[in-house]
Amino acid sequence: MNPTATSPASRSGLIALCEAADVPFGEGRSVxxxxxxxxxxxxxxxFFAIDNDCPHQGGPLSDGxxxxxxxxxxxHGRRVDLRSGRVQGHDESVRxxxxxxxxxxxxxxxxxxxxxxx
Amino acid sequence: MSQTIRTRKRSSVAVIGGGxxxxxxxxxxxxxxxxxxxxxxCAEDHAPYDRVRLTExxxxxxxxxxLRLRPDEWYADHKIEVVTGTRVSRLDTRSLTVYTxxxxxxxxxxxxxxxxxxxxxxxxxxxxxxxxxxxYPGDCEQILGNARPGARAAVIGGGLLGLEAAKALVSLGxxxxxxxxxxxxxxxxxxxxxxxxxxxxMQDLSVEVLTEHATVEVTGEHTADGLRFADGDSLACDFIxxxxxxxxxxxxxxxxxxxxxxxxxxxxxxxxxxxxxxxVGECAQHDGIVHGIVAPIYDxxxxxxxxxxxxxxxxxxxxxxxxxxxxxxxxxxxxGNVENGETVTFTDxxxxxxxxLAVSEGQMVGAVxxxxxxxxxxxxxxxxxxxxxEDPLATLARASEATAAELPDGAQVCNCNGVCKGDIVSAxxxxxxxxxxxxxxxxxxGAGCGSCKPLVSEILKLETGDVVDEQAYLCPCKSLTRxxxxxxxxxxxxxSVSEVATRCGAGRECGACKPGIAYLVSEINDNKxxxxxxxxxxxxxxxxxxxxxxxxxVVPRIYGGVTSPAxxxxxxxxxxxxxxPMVKFTGGQRxxxxxxxKEQLPAIWEELGMPSGHAYAKAVRTVKTCxxxxxxxxxxxxxxxxxxxxxxxxxxxxxxxxxxxxxxxCPRNCAEAxxxxxxxxxxxxxxxxxxxxxAGASVRxxxxxxxxxxxGDAMRIATTFLQYYREHGEYLERTYGFVxxxxxxxxxxxxLDESTGEPQRLRERxxxxxxxxxxxxxxxxxxxxxxxxxxIDSEAAPAGRPAVAFGSESTPAxxxxxxxxxxxxxxxxxVA
Ligand code: SRM
Ligand SMILES: Cc1cc2nc3c(=O)[nH]c(=O)nc-3n(C[C@H](O)[C@H](O)[C@H](O)COP(=O)(O)OP(=O)(O)OC[C@H]3O[C@@H](n4cnc5c(N)ncnc54)[C@H](O)[C@@H]3O)c2cc1C
Ligand code: SF4
Ligand code: FES
Numbered sequence: 001m002n003p004t005a006t007s008p009a010s011r012s013g014l015i016a017l018c019e020a021a022d023v024p025f026g027e028g029r030s031v032x033x034x035x036x037x038x039x040x041x042x043x044x045x046x047f048f049a050i051d052n053d054c055p056h057q058g059g060p061l062s063d064g065x066x067x068x069x070x071x072x073x074x075x076h077g078r079r080v081d082l083r084s085g086r087v088q089g090h091d092e093s094v095r096x097x098x099x100x101x102x103x104x105x106x107x108x109x110x111x112x113x114x115x116x117x118x
Numbered sequence: 119m120s121q122t123i124r125t126r127k128r129s130s131v132a133v134i135g136g137g138x139x140x141x142x143x144x145x146x147x148x149x150x151x152x153x154x155x156x157x158x159x160c161a162e163d164h165a166p167y168d169r170v171r172l173t174e175x176x177x178x179x180x181x182x183x184x185l186r187l188r189p190d191e192w193y194a195d196h197k198i199e200v201v202t203g204t205r206v207s208r209l210d211t212r213s214l215t216v217y218t219x220x221x222x223x224x225x226x227x228x229x230x231x232x233x234x235x236x237x238x239x240x241x242x243x244x245x246x247x248x249x250x251x252x253x254y255p256g257d258c259e260q261i262l263g264n265a266r267p268g269a270r271a272a273v274i275g276g277g278l279l280g281l282e283a284a285k286a287l288v289s290l291g292x293x294x295x296x297x298x299x300x301x302x303x304x305x306x307x308x309x310x311x312x313x314x315x316x317x318x319x320m321q322d323l324s325v326e327v328l329t330e331h332a333t334v335e336v337t338g339e340h341t342a343d344g345l346r347f348a349d350g351d352s353l354a355c356d357f358i359x360x361x362x363x364x365x366x367x368x369x370x371x372x373x374x375x376x377x378x379x380x381x382x383x384x385x386x387x388x389x390x391x392x393x394x395x396x397x398v399g400e401c402a403q404h405d406g407i408v409h410g411i412v413a414p415i416y417d418x419x420x421x422x423x424x425x426x427x428x429x430x431x432x433x434x435x436x437x438x439x440x441x442x443x444x445x446x447x448x449x450x451x452x453x454g455n456v457e458n459g460e461t462v463t464f465t466d467x468x469x470x471x472x473x474x475l476a477v478s479e480g481q482m483v484g485a486v487x488x489x490x491x492x493x494x495x496x497x498x499x500x501x502x503x504x505x506x507x508e509d510p511l512a513t514l515a516r517a518s519e520a521t522a523a524e525l526p527d528g529a530q531v532c533n534c535n536g537v538c539k540g541d542i543v544s545a546x547x548x549x550x551x552x553x554x555x556x557x558x559x560x561x562x563x564g565a566g567c568g569s570c571k572p573l574v575s576e577i578l579k580l581e582t583g584d585v586v587d588e589q590a591y592l593c594p595c596k597s598l599t600r601x602x603x604x605x606x607x608x609x610x611x612x613x614s615v616s617e618v619a620t621r622c623g624a625g626r627e628c629g630a631c632k633p634g635i636a637y638l639v640s641e642i643n644d645n646k647x648x649x650x651x652x653x654x655x656x657x658x659x660x661x662x663x664x665x666x667x668x669x670x671x672v673v674p675r676i677y678g679g680v681t682s683p684a685x686x687x688x689x690x691x692x693x694x695x696x697x698x699p700m701v702k703f704t705g706g707q708r709x710x711x712x713x714x715x716k717e718q719l720p721a722i723w724e725e726l727g728m729p730s731g732h733a734y735a736k737a738v739r740t741v742k743t744c745x746x747x748x749x750x751x752x753x754x755x756x757x758x759x760x761x762x763x764x765x766x767x768x769x770x771x772x773x774x775x776x777x778x779x780x781x782x783x784c785p786r787n788c789a790e791a792x793x794x795x796x797x798x799x800x801x802x803x804x805x806x807x808x809x810x811x812x813a814g815a816s817v818r819x820x821x822x823x824x825x826x827x828x829x830g831d832a833m834r835i836a837t838t839f840l841q842y843y844r845e846h847g848e849y850l851e852r853t854y855g856f857v858x859x860x861x862x863x864x865x866x867x868x869x870l871d872e873s874t875g876e877p878q879r880l881r882e883r884x885x886x887x888x889x890x891x892x893x894x895x896x897x898x899x900x901x902x903x904x905x906x907x908x909x910i911d912s913e914a915a916p917a918g919r920p921a922v923a924f925g926s927e928s929t930p931a932x933x934x935x936x937x938x939x940x941x942x943x944x945x946x947x948x949v950a
Contacts, residue, residue, distance in 0.1 A: 017910060018910045022904075022905055022910055023905070023910070024651065024652065024903045024905065024906075025652060026616075026650060026651070026652015026653065027651060027652045027659070029905060029908075029909050029910045030909045030910065031909060031910035031911045032911060040910065044619075044626070057666070058668075059668070060664075060668040062909070063656040063659075063664060063668070064656070065629045065630065065632060065633070065655060065656075066629055066652060067625065067626055067627055067628050067629030067630075067632075068626045068627070068629075070628060070629065071629075072628070072629060072630060074655065074656045074664050075664070075666065077630075079628060
């Protein structure tokens with residue numbers, strides 16, 4: 001999800017990830033939370049968070065090539081929509097997460113991911 | 119007067135002056151009179167070229183030939199005789215005899231297209247060395263010779279050309295001051311607000327501007343060293359470019375007794391005061407006006423050609439002047455005059471947009487579009503056709519949203535070559551065109567600066583119902599070819615992929631073309647581009663090849679495949695210390711360390727202490743060698759020496775696709791040079807140079823480009839070919855596809871024919887690109903981003919330190935708390 005300007009106080013379960021500057025513009029980086037590898041992207045359309053593993057053969061999506069709002073897997077070129085998580089042309093999708101940009105830091109919605117956490 | 123013989127067909131015409139006007143006239147005449155014999159006299163040493171793009175000679179160091187309006191074959195195909203370096207010295211209008219220094223010839227008609235000269239202002243000392251005009255390639259050469267980085271340049275004249283020159287000089291590293299007489303820049307086209315915004319934009323581009331400065335003297339004892347102004351002030355500088363306007367070149371017409379005022383006076387058929395004599399372009403004065411821009415030339419040429427060909431009457435009724443500033447970073451179009459009539463404006467200071475429309479008695483008289491020039495084609499058409507404007511503000515707003523479909527047929531799409539939408543549409547329909555390249559070739563829309571290509575492509579899509587030949591698109595989302603995008607890069611002087619994205623949208627939708635655009639941006643800017651890692655494939659962000667499990671491979675450069683015991687030992691040590699899962703000899707005679715994590719890369723490179731082998735990149739990969747004459751009993755020449763030399767010469771240079779080379783010491787060809795992109799094979803008495811070979815997904819035997827006697831020649835030709843491919847290959851087109859597409863003859867012509875100067879220039883550009891190369895593995899010490907080689911929750915092993923303790927740290931930290939330790943804000947804990 002696109003970052004919004006909601007105040008952290010009004011939200012429960014937000015977890016601070018890193019400084020926004022830790023993810024270079026136009027690229028992605030990954031982080032492990034509760035055993036899941038999550039990719040964080042910094043694009044012209046904002047910051048996004050989705051599962052890092054490509055549904056095809058587990059390619060690292062955080063190493064993919066970004067456009068305004070989609071990423072292309074570096075291994076065999078599956079294209080994932082960062083807003084919906086849907087894989088173009090395949091009946092597959094990856095999980096998306098709510099991400100917030102607050103005072104220069106990135107926060108991920110912890111509650112929203114809990115059901116899936118191992 | 120000439121009425122009585124009007125029906126007789128003319129047999130010949132002389133066109134005097136090979137500028138844009140001369141070219142336009144011969145093209146229009148040929149179209150209307152297929153059999154008329156046409157002779158073009160050019161005083162310059164060059165066949166007609168595009169003066170509008172003159173600045174490219176300075177800014178991009180391009181040769182004049184790149185600006186040619188038509189290639190030699192075109193003149194041959196259209197049976198047009200062109201004589202260059204030949205000035206017409208006298209014209210007899212009664213007998214229609216054209217005199218040159220050593221010849222005289224009679225014609226059925228004569229058309230003057232002698233253009234103009236740059237004006238030399240009446241300033242004391244303006245003839246000193248170090249003062250240059252701005253009109254001919256020779257001027258550019260002189261300017262280039264003085265434009266060293268850090269040199270101080272003064273440009274006299276703050277009009278279109280002066281500003282263009284100023285920007286070009288800045289891009290060469292000069293410190294530039296524009297000196298302008300009037301109180302605002304481009305006062306003939308702009309109102310005070312737009313001029314003030316332009317002033318800011320120019321200052322943002324590091325161009326200093328002095329307005330209301332009347333230069334009275336060029337100072338300096340022998341050569342120019344500064345300017346003195348009327349108010350007593352002065353400005354020190356190393357050289358001066360003067361661009362204060364033009365003077366029509368009418369000496370020939372005057373001597374021939376033709377009526378001249380500012381220009382050669384012509385009627386609506388562009389006929390001068392004598393029968394069968396015409397004038398077109400900047401030398402012609404129609405209805406009291408001499409135009410100093412290109413657009414009117416095409417309409418004038420149509421009228422003149424119709425009269426010359428004795429076809430149906432076509433009348434030229436004047437033009438609305440329009441100008442587009444070709445300065446990267448400043449989007450500005452001025453049409454007509456905005457100082458008269460009622461005006462409406464739209465301003466957005468935040469984005470630097472200013473759009474103004476002037477209307478008088480319901481008709482548009484002018485417009486200024488700054489910062490956002492969309493819809494200028496539509497507005498120009500409204501101005502030309504005199505359409506009634508009911509709601510000026512709505513018209514201005516609508517223009518910015520105009521799509522190709524809404525443009526009327528008369529709207530001029532390509533201002534460089536004067537091509538209207540209607541011309542493009544009918545060419546597409548009549549000839550069944552399906553690709554942009556074809557449309558450009560047939561209509562010449564987009565053949566100039568290229569900035570209208572996105573619009574041309576939209577029109578093509580409209581006509582073909584979206585079925586456009588996709589094969590050669592670099593950006594399929596926006597239907598832009600390599601040439602289109604190269605045009606955008608050149609026109610705007612774009613230095614980065616994101617600049618290209620802003621200009622034409624390429625790369626924004628799916629991103630797949632970004633690496634291709636990144637290559638193009640670097641190639642066109644001689645590697646002096648602004649690098650953006652987000653535009654690169656992961657391999658080129660971390661300079662290693664990604665493997666199926668997300669790890670990477672490390673292939674150090676081993677020149678010519680020749681190593682040493684010490685080097686092998688070092689590689690072995692590194693492999694052991696970092697527990698590299700696999701060490702393998704590659705098919706390219708190198709050693710591959712496979713299964714390395716991203717975080718390990720910097721430390722491994724540091725310890726190897728070898729340069730990158732570029733095995734991950736679209737770049738020069740390997741030069742394989744065989745044993746050759748050093749040891750082999752059959753060796754004719756030293757393959758190892760040549761392979762190593764070549765690899766050093768080409769190392770690190772990026773290419774449209776990977777380039778593999780090989781050198782074999784005899785025709786037994788143990789290095790498999792006959793199936794390499796570039797292969798050199800020693801034969802009795804010399805070297806065979808082969809190109810376009812492959813033995814991967816496709817197998818193709820390389821063509822023998824040439825066989826030469828010396829090693830030096832062979833290497834030089836191989837490098838020339840490499841650069842030719844770098845400049846003309848489509849992204850991801852290997853040389854085997856490239857050579858087949860372009861044709862071996864064309865490759866030979868460009869790479870081997872030294873008499874054209876092109877091979878020399880190719881090598882010169884190669885040298886520039888090579889000079890800007892650095893070893894990407896040095897980023898281990900100076901990463902482009904602190905997290906270049908790591909994830910959010912991991913750190914790269916520091917380069918330079920013995921990495922004994924490294925192994926345990928290399929696994930990414932598993933807890934998010936580790937990341938949050940450094941958080942200054944509400945601690946690293948979840949907010950409850
Ligand atoms: C390592 C190596 C195999 C080996 O262990 O021997 C290799 C490995 C790969 N090759 Fe290759 N090729 C290797 C020699 C070759 C050769 C033989 C040669 O270079 O003499 C060829 C045929 C010659 C040629 O290229 O014309 C070759 C033809 C290809 C092709 C087919 C290209 C084509 O258009 O025909 C690909 C696919 C591509 O480029 O799209 C490819 C692609 C690849 C990639 C880059 C696939 C990928 O993207 O992951 C592999 C990279 C693995 C890695 O990380 O190193 N590799 N590959 C060889 C490295 C050579 C080197 O030292 O640089
Ligand atoms: C740097 C620069 C940038 C420009 N940018 C733009 C722009 O963006 N948009 C725009 O609309 N316009 C622009 N212009 C203006 C444009 O280039 C001219 O309007 C156009 O080139 C005029 O063409 P022409 O053929 O009439 O004259 P010229 O280009 O002057 O050509 C006349 C030719 O005739 C030859 N000649 C003269 N006398 C003789 C003779 N006796 N015998 C044989 N040959 C002779 C000359 O040598 C010359 O080659 C620019 C000009 C310059 C210099
Ligand atoms: S042939 Fe080349 S691309 Fe194919 S598996 Fe082997 S190394 Fe990989
Ligand atoms: S693993 Fe992502 S496309 Fe194959």
